[in-house]
Amino acid sequence: MSSDGGSNNINTLHKTQSSPAIENAIDRSAPNFTAALEKDETSYFDTNPPPPELEEFSQAAEAFVKLHCEHQRRVVLVTSGGTTVPLENQTVRFIDNFSAGTRGATSAEYFLEAGYAVIFLHRQFSLLPYSRHYSHSTNCFLDFLSEAAPTDAGSRKNSIVAREEYTAKMLSVLRKYKHAKRENLLLLLPFTTITSYLFLLKELAMKMRPLGGKALFYLAAAVSDFFVPRERMAEHKIQSGDFAEKDGEMELINPTAPGAGKKLIIDLDPVPKFLKRLVESWAPAAMIVSFKLETDSKLLLTKCRLALKRYSHHLVIGNLLQTRKYEVVFVDPESNYWLRLPQSTEEENGGKFASKQDSEIEALIVPEVVRRHGALIWDVVAATRSS
Numbered sequence: 001m002s003s004d005g006g007s008n009n010i011n012t013l014h015k016t017q018s019s020p021a022i023e024n025a026i027d028r029s030a031p032n033f034t035a036a037l038e039k040d041e042t043s044y045f046d047t048n049p050p051p052p053e054l055e056e057f058s059q060a061a062e063a064f065v066k067l068h069c070e071h072q073r074r075v076v077l078v079t080s081g082g083t084t085v086p087l088e089n090q091t092v093r094f095i096d097n098f099s100a101g102t103r104g105a106t107s108a109e110y111f112l113e114a115g116y117a118v119i120f121l122h123r124q125f126s127l128l129p130y131s132r133h134y135s136h137s138t139n140c141f142l143d144f145l146s147e148a149a150p151t152d153a154g155s156r157k158n159s160i161v162a163r164e165e166y167t168a169k170m171l172s173v174l175r176k177y178k179h180a181k182r183e184n185l186l187l188l189l190p191f192t193t194i195t196s197y198l199f200l201l202k203e204l205a206m207k208m209r210p211l212g213g214k215a216l217f218y219l220a221a222a223v224s225d226f227f228v229p230r231e232r233m234a235e236h237k238i239q240s241g242d243f244a245e246k247d248g249e250m251e252l253i254n255p256t257a258p259g260a261g262k263k264l265i266i267d268l269d270p271v272p273k274f275l276k277r278l279v280e281s282w283a284p285a286a287m288i289v290s291f292k293l294e295t296d297s298k299l300l301l302t303k304c305r306l307a308l309k310r311y312s313h314h315l316v317i318g319n320l321l322q323t324r325k326y327e328v329v330f331v332d333p334e335s336n337y338w339l340r341l342p343q344s345t346e347e348e349n350g351g352k353f354a355s356k357q358d359s360e361i362e363a364l365i366v367p368e369v370v371r372r373h374g375a376l377i378w379d380v381v382a383a384t385r386s387s
């Protein structure tokens with residue numbers, strides 16, 4: 001990947017998808033993306049620093065799991081938002097993975113309504129359950145308030161109705177949020193970098209072991225596939241020119257030499273594919289659901305099936321970047337089928353324009369995941385009774 005003055009803009013990439021730049025972007029000589037083995041796990045966690053908050057979050061998760069074990073409650077770890085790949089140790093630049101956090105935050109609300117306790121491992125400052133309705137919203141609540149009292153009766157009535165509708169919805173969200181906090185049903189744990197995410201995912205999985213089959217992993221976070229190993233990480237901000245000390249001052253070397261405004265060539269290593277370690281070692285009794293994000297519809301099903309084969313977990317939910325808000329595909333070892341929101345049109349709504357979809361796709365996704373999790377728990381109970 002190079003950033004040489006914008007020649008890699010989206011249009012150029014789209015027209016020349018098979019350009020040399022794209023072909024050479026990935027080192028095909030390296031072995032294919034294989035699932036991480038125990039040695040990869042040891043190597044990664046021994047050579048990368050844990051996040052400073054690891055111990056604090058581990059203790060919070062342990063207390064949270066203990067409380068819900070006592071209540072025989074199911075606990076879901078929802079991961080949400082994108083992980084970053086820092087380019088410098090004192091980070092000024094980083095590579096980010098796309099995710100607003102809508103999938104995770106919305107799903108967490110539906111899991112809470114289904115009676116789960118939720119550990120919400122999320123990208124810092126991304127959308128959160130309940131506050132998502134207002135925190136990043138484009139239709140700011142201030143738009144519903146007017147500085148001056150409306151003059152005519154009609155405007156007065158519309159303004160009151162709008163305020164009442166808005167207040168009613170806000171009260172409903174507020175009551176659910178307050179209940180979740182009062183009953184300690186929602187634990188919010190933030191991450192930023194890919195390394196922090198992986199340390200926390202492993203630690204939380206270990207802390208969730210007492211739940212046995214009542215633990216569910218719902219991996220909606222957009223996880224980096226590449227990173228800069230510590231030994232190749234620049235300590236300070238990467239400079240576009242070279243500097244040297246002269247008479248106690250730092251001076252720019254050859255400011256006019258060719259290549260003075262140098263290209264930035266980034267050399268990334270693949271992130272070990274830890275999903276296999278989660279399935280086999282970190283959370284062997286839990287149900288594990290991962291999401292697969294693609295932009296090319298021709299690839300989606302194949303990539304979902306490849307993930308299932310590679311990681312041997314229970315379910316992959318596939319989605320396309322451009323349609324992720326209203327359709328997903330459930331892929332398990334036996335079958336695959338689509339869940340789609342009804343697409344409302346102006347006519348169907350009696351001429352009253354409705355948004356492209358009338359509800360949230362998570363209202364379909366989460367109940368189906370909950371059903372499958374219940375069936376899995378029952379299978380284990382039945383097997384235990386018959387043995």
Ligand SMILES: CC(C)(COP(=O)(O)O)[C@@H](O)C(=O)NCCC(=O)N[C@@H](CSSC[C@H](N)C(=O)O)C(=O)O
Pocket residue numbers: 081098099100101102103104219220221222223224225272273274275276290291292293294319321324
């Ligand atoms: C990110 C979105 C699309 C939601 O978007 P927002 O609502 O805006 O937040 C989510 O639905 C999704 O596909 N999440 C998963 C995306 C992802 O990175 N999936 C990985 C697989 S799961 S991460 C697995 C990890 N790399 C490993 O193998 O260890 C992939 O597609 O490759």
